Amino acid sequence: xxxxxxxxxxxxxxxxxxxxxxxxxxxxxxxxxxxxxxxxxxxxxxxxxxxxxxxxxxxxxxxxxxxxxxxxxxxxxxxxxxxxxxxxxxxxxxxxxxxxxxxxxxxxxxxxxxxxxxxxxxxxxxxxxxxxxxxxxxxxxxxxxxxxxxxxxxxxxxxxxxxxxxxxxxxxxxxxxxxxxxxxxxxxxxxxxxxxxxxxxxxxxxxxxxxxxxxxxxxxxxxxxxxxxxxxxxxxxxxxxxxxxxxxxxxxxxxxxxxxxxxxxxxxxxxxxxxxxxxxxxxxxxxxxxxxxxxxxxxxxx
Amino acid sequence: xxxxxxxxxxxxxxxxxxxxxxxxxxxxxxxxxxxxxxxxxxxxxxxxxxxxxxxxxxxxxxxxxxxxxxxxxxxxxxxxxxxxxxxxxxxxxxxxxxxxxxxxxxxxxxxxxxxxxxxxxxxxxxxxxxxxxxxxxxxxxxxxxxxxxxxxxxxxxxxxxxxxxxxxxxxxxxxxxxxxxxxxxxxxxxxxxxxxxxxxxxxxxxxxxxxxxxxxxxxxxxxxxxxxxxxxxxxxxxxxxxxxxxxxxxxxxxxxxxxxxxxxxxxxxxxxxxxxxxxxxxxxxxxxxxxxxxxxxxxxxxxxxxxxxxxxxxxxxxxxxxxxxxxxxxxxxxxxxxxxxxxxxxxxxxxxxxxxxxxxxxxxxxxxxxxxxxxxxxxxxxxxxxxxxxxxxxxxxxxxx
Numbered sequence: 001x002x003x004x005x006x007x008x009x010x011x012x013x014x015x016x017x018x019x020x021x022x023x024x025x026x027x028x029x030x031x032x033x034x035x036x037x038x039x040x041x042x043x044x045x046x047x048x049x050x051x052x053x054x055x056x057x058x059x060x061x062x063x064x065x066x067x068x069x070x071x072x073x074x075x076x077x078x079x080x081x082x083x084x085x086x087x088x089x090x091x092x093x094x095x096x097x098x099x100x101x102x103x104x105x106x107x108x109x110x111x112x113x114x115x116x117x118x119x120x121x122x123x124x125x126x127x128x129x130x131x132x133x134x135x136x137x138x139x140x141x142x143x144x145x146x147x148x149x150x151x152x153x154x155x156x157x158x159x160x161x162x163x164x165x166x167x168x169x170x171x172x173x174x175x176x177x178x179x180x181x182x183x184x185x186x187x188x189x190x191x192x193x194x195x196x197x198x199x200x201x202x203x204x205x206x207x208x209x210x211x212x213x214x215x216x217x218x219x220x221x222x223x224x225x226x227x228x229x230x231x232x233x234x235x236x237x238x239x240x241x242x243x244x245x246x247x248x249x250x251x252x253x254x255x256x257x258x259x260x261x262x263x264x265x266x267x268x269x270x271x272x273x274x275x276x277x278x279x280x281x282x283x284x285x286x287x288x289x290x291x292x293x294x295x296x297x298x299x300x301x302x
Numbered sequence: 303x304x305x306x307x308x309x310x311x312x313x314x315x316x317x318x319x320x321x322x323x324x325x326x327x328x329x330x331x332x333x334x335x336x337x338x339x340x341x342x343x344x345x346x347x348x349x350x351x352x353x354x355x356x357x358x359x360x361x362x363x364x365x366x367x368x369x370x371x372x373x374x375x376x377x378x379x380x381x382x383x384x385x386x387x388x389x390x391x392x393x394x395x396x397x398x399x400x401x402x403x404x405x406x407x408x409x410x411x412x413x414x415x416x417x418x419x420x421x422x423x424x425x426x427x428x429x430x431x432x433x434x435x436x437x438x439x440x441x442x443x444x445x446x447x448x449x450x451x452x453x454x455x456x457x458x459x460x461x462x463x464x465x466x467x468x469x470x471x472x473x474x475x476x477x478x479x480x481x482x483x484x485x486x487x488x489x490x491x492x493x494x495x496x497x498x499x500x501x502x503x504x505x506x507x508x509x510x511x512x513x514x515x516x517x518x519x520x521x522x523x524x525x526x527x528x529x530x531x532x533x534x535x536x537x538x539x540x541x542x543x544x545x546x547x548x549x550x551x552x553x554x555x556x557x558x559x560x561x562x563x564x565x566x567x568x569x570x571x572x573x574x575x576x577x578x579x580x581x582x583x584x585x586x587x588x589x590x591x592x593x594x595x596x597x598x599x600x601x602x603x604x605x606x607x608x609x610x611x612x613x614x615x616x617x618x619x620x621x622x623x624x625x626x627x628x629x630x631x632x633x634x635x636x637x638x639x640x641x642x643x644x645x646x647x648x649x650x651x652x653x654x655x656x657x658x659x660x661x662x663x664x665x666x667x668x669x670x671x672x673x674x675x676x677x678x679x680x681x682x683x684x685x686x687x688x689x690x691x692x693x694x695x696x697x698x699x700x701x702x703x
Contacts, residue, residue: 045531094409094521098402114531116401120522123346130655138651142644149640158644183590186652186660190597190667193648197601200641201608233611236557237604240550244600247546248593253535255338256589263597 006224009280016164016277023171032174035088035181038128040121042092044085044101045074045114051081052108060107061087064100074254084114091120115255131185135166138189142196150203153285158199161278162192165269169262183259191266194241198234198274205230206279219290223283227275238271307692314685315567322570329577334380336588336662339536341529342396345405346522349389354428355515357389364512365519366391368412371509372474376404390522401526409521414513415472416460424460429453433510435503438495443503445510447492454490462486473513479506539592546596547573550603558610558702561686565606568681572602572674579669590663598670601645605678609634610702617698624690627701631683638679642671 005012036043054071061067066089074084092100097118105111139159146155166188173180205226213222245267249260337344349357349365366383369391373381382394398404414427431448438444449457460469461483470480481494497503551569554562576595580587613630621629649671652664686701 114528116526118524134655138648141647186663189648193645196644197641204637236607240603241600243549244546244596247542251542253538
């Protein structure tokens with residue numbers, strides 16, 4: 001028999017916990033780096049004709065009392081200066097914004113405006129509300145569908161696996177202090193969609209094998225066998241999807257970097273949770289139920 | 303017989319490759335591009351109450367009209383002005399040169415002025431109480447004006463001094479209409495003739511009302527993407543797309559050989575159909591949308607992988623190539639169906655709850671799932687069957703088994 005994934009399930013649960021818990025601690029202590037899509041505010045994405053440093057930009061913003069704004073260089077490497085700078089401030093009125101841009105030009109030289117965004121606080125609140133609402137609705141619908149096609153326990157196990165993936169991504173974004181913007185919501189829902197897709201393939205095989213199961217085979221054996229039967233597919237599929245996402249991350253535009261980063265982690269985690277967590281949760285639940293039933297019976301006969 | 307099948311197969315392959323090579327670029331570029339790709343400004347405005355006027359349906363309609371008028375004066379190719387909810391208006395200005403100026407202009411409160419022939423402003427919007435389109439006595443379309451009590455006096459004065467002359471009504475310093483005064487009008491009620499249709503009269507009435515009862519407009523959200531960033535995003539997306547698809551194709555060929563080749567061909571068809579579908583739905587291609595396409599290609603492969611893995615299993619269990627392939631398709635179908643429906647659920651939720659660019663992403667993802675099921679199940683199957691019926695390839699290895 002191949003490696004016993006089901007038997008070793010507590011080790012895999014432990015591994016998941018080890019990976020997720022630091023992120024949860026980070027979420028609890030330092031929270032998220034929420035972009036203006038959520039908090040409201042003004043974003044200026046400027047490309048100067050010469051490289052500038054964060055200190056220089058902060059100095060230039062001082063005369064507008066904006067020195068406490070978030071200033072980032074648009075490069076992933078640790079360098080001192082870059083022509084491309086993101087500035088994130090509280091919501092500036094149109095007149096204020098024009099004044100700031102003029103002031104920056106005066107002290108730092110000419111620049112090209114790559115992006116200017118202004119999001120009112122109301123919009124941010126709506127986005128947060130909608131995001132949570134969207135996630136819950138999609139979960140309810142998924143539970144309904146999976147309960148209908150499979151059984152309720154599969155549905156809940158699948159959703160727990162999704163929660164695993166989303167928590168991991170949220171944790172990593174909190175730990176690395178990466179910005180969370182509107183497209184992050186889309187990334188989260190895509191990850192949820194991918195993770196459940198991946199899980200269902202294994203559940204489907206368990207369902208099929210249970211039907212053809214000889215009496216002598218244990219449930220653990222069936223689950224283990226099903227996971228191994230679908231293993232090649234699980235690996236190939238996650239690889240192709242990761243190829244696509246990695247291409248997006250490494251070669252796509254700057255504005256979709258965080259989006260594809262979330263997808264990269266989430267999809268890898270989705271594949272992991274499908275293989276090592278979802279059906280094991282289902283199995284643990286089933287087994288617990290069986291033990292309860294036996295306990296009831298023996299209890300009754302006494 | 304054998305030859306015939308092989309020829310059919312080759313013709314199908316060449317046809318799909320040729321159509322792909324020829325149409326992919328024109329098709330991709332003909333889909334409407336979002337502001338994040340072509341550059342431009344996206345503004346969400348909200349009408350807010352002022353002491354003089356409360357926001358109601360009519361007020362928002364007036365604001366929409368006046369914004370349409372202002373936007374049209376900029377002279378952009380495809381601006382979009384759209385109501386969203388009760389009080390909001392979305393304005394998209396593709397390729398706008400001076401976004402700051404345009405935003406200031408959009409948010410300005412409407413200014414209505416009545417001027418005499420010499421160009422002196424005699425009255426303003428606050429003197430006008432109402433303006434309505436009506437059918438006049440001679441069955442012609444007219445705009446009926448009603449002035450406030452102060453306005454009635456001023457207007458009486460203005461008309462008395464200008465009988466036989468033009469007076470001008472201006473909105474935002476631009477002449478809306480300059481009717482000729484036929485007689486002094488002291489009653490505070492006047493009629494402007496000269497509208498050709500009732501729609502034209504209505505349009506004029508709305509614009510007059512928008513100056514008489516101006517509600518304030520606030521910019522809730524504004525996003526401007528400069529043209530160079532848009533261009534840069536487009537270029538990079540093309541590169542990411544090519545590399546992503548190339549990696550997947552190489553992978554499929556390495557692991558599934560001939561079956562992988564067939565899957566690649568149906569993948570090409572899938573991309574074509576997806577773009578065609580987006581074009582037919584009149585969808586706007588945004589950066590997240592492109593991400594959705596690239597991602598969906600990765601997922602489209604999944605259906606093929608499921609089928610091929612099942613095929614390998616069945617073949618290993620002792621079935622002939624053909625029987626194994628058929629079993630692979632029919633057994634994998636239930637799996638593909640169930641797993642894709644759950645993903646479709648998230649795409650649907652994104653579509654109904656998401657805004658703007660996220661909606662675009664949801665459309666590509668959802669459409670992608672449906673189309674990938676179609677191409678994997680029908681096209682791949684059709685081509686593989688043809689290939690197996692040629693009897694040229696008898697070794698399971700060449701199909702990846």
